[in-house]
Amino acid sequence: MPGPTAPFRILAVILVLALPAMASDRPGYSFASIDGGTLSLADWEGRPVLVVNTASRCAFTKQYDGLQALYDRYRDRGLIVLAVPSGDFRQELSSDRKVKEFCELNYDLDLPMTTITPVRGEGAHVFYRWLAEAHGFVPSWNFNKVLLGPDGAVVATYGSATRPLSKTVTGEVEKLLPQG
Structure with a gap:
């Protein structure tokens, strides 16, 4: 017959088994790259990542200059700036090709960029669903930013x-x- 400490031993075993999963908040999500292939957050483990939902026809679109400047300033020290174009607020161009051309011609961007990706609602990319469910963060407009630490934890929004x-x-x- 188990003694009075048996439930505590079971709880301790459960916690020990769960610790590796709890040790890192790093989401292992991938995005389709506007250049082809994929962009995986796991590939940037150990580096901070600023994820920004963007749009080409927004009053905040000029922030592309600042995003590129931020990337240029800190990329050699490890920062990744990931632009996630989204049409959720009806201010994005009609195709990935048009977005890429617009960003290259107007902002000379060379930071990583995804294809046009939903960031809100049921159709949101799994990364943004994770942000909503685990952290209560849903982009309220274009150019909302999420800073992930080197361990993948959400540092700031x-x-x-x-x-x-x-x-x-x-x-x-x-x-x-x-x-x-």
């Missing part, structure tokens, strides 16, 4: 009005990067 080169963003990014 920012609304559209927060500029990529603001002290708010750069201060958090700098905390996550190797010093040097």
Whole structure:
């Protein structure tokens, strides 16, 4: 007959088995790349990633300049800036090809970019569904930003009005990067 500590031993075993899964919040999600192939968050393990839902016909579209500048400033220290074009707010161009051309011609972007991807509702990409379910974050407009730490944990979320080169963003990014 089990003693009074048996339920505690069972709980301890469950916790020990669950610890590896709880140790990292890193989502292993992949996106289709606008350049072909895939972009996997797992490939950037150990690096901070700023994920931004974007649109080509938005009042905030000029933030592409800031996103590229942020990427240029910190990429050698490990930062990834991932642009996720989305038509959820009806301000994106009609095709991936048009988005890519628009961004190259107007902003000379070379940061990683996904294909046009839903970020809200039932049809949202699994990464954005995870953000909503696990962290209560749903983009309220274009150019909402999510900063993931090197372990994949959500460090901060920012609304559209927060500029990529603001002290708010750069201060958090700098905390996550190797010093040097």
